Amino acid sequence: MAESNLAYDYDDFCAEIGERLGYTRDDDDWTADELAEIERFLQKGVRRFYLPPKLKGQSKAHRWSFLKLSGTIVTEADTESYDMPDSFGNIEGALHFDPSEAYLPVKTVSITEIDRLRSRGSASGYPRFVAIVPQAIDDDADPVEGQRFKAEIWPTPDGAYNLNYHGNVLQRQVTSDYPYPLGGQVHTETIMAACRAVIEQHEGEKGIEWQTFIELLEASIDHDLSLAPEFYGYNGDDSDLGGGSIDRATDVTYNGNPIT
DSSP: OOOOTTSOOHHHHHHHHHHHTTSOSOGGGOOHHHHHHHHHHHHHHHHHHHSOOOOTTOSSOOOOGGGEEEEEEEOOTTOOEEEOOTTEEEEOSOBEEOTTSOOOOBEEOOHHHHHHHHHTOOOEESOOEEEEEEOOOOTTSSSOOOOOEEEEEESEESSOOEEEEEEEEOOOOOOSSSOSOTTOGGGHHHHHHHHHHHHHHHTTOOSHHHHHHHHHHHHHHHHHHHTSOSOOOOOSOSGGGTOOOTTSOOOEEETTEEEO
16 A cells, blocks of 8 residues: 655655754765664653643643554463564453454453462363563564564464454554654644654753744644544443443353353
8 A cells, every 4th residue: 555645754754854953855965873863752752742741721641542453362272371462452341252252342351360360270171361461571682673472372272363442553663664653644744743752852952943843743633533422322331231340250141041
């Protein structure tokens, strides 16, 4: 899928930042130190955009819709631990089976609860609970990678199930290999303004560049909110579905037949 030709890529951002720093726009003229400084301000500006400040009138800082993700854990029989994708940040809410599978959502719990359930003896069946656990960082790896996550499921799945989830994506740097920031062309000017604003702050100021960034940020947030659905779904605790404590099995029927 082609990117909009109005979007800035890595080279465009670097040229703009280089000019703002008093260098030329031509990367052939930059020294290694100048390029390093340009890239440092690029990444700071991108992070500032991805994690925006709380604006006046907001109860909390905005969370971008394009930093959400959807994915699926496909289970295997006798396997209780699953590596999550490198881009995975966290899960929001429960995991849901495919519509053809008549099971209640898989609730997210702590790894302590999963350990407690496993300590009571082996159990297998359709997944009921999941814990998202940070994986240990391998200090001997070359290069050493950042922390990733895994999903621990109880009971141990007895077969293949599709567990669909929604959550948040980990952000990455804008580089020559990944030249476009997340969010797309519509936020290009806001991201560029964020880069100029962090340069301004580095120079000991917080003036016109910061104000320009805030104004463009407000417009970007308005656009992002316009993409949100008017109906967010059922707002409840599933208590009418037989809830109860984590120790209590739930009776479920499908077409009048009990599912255990």
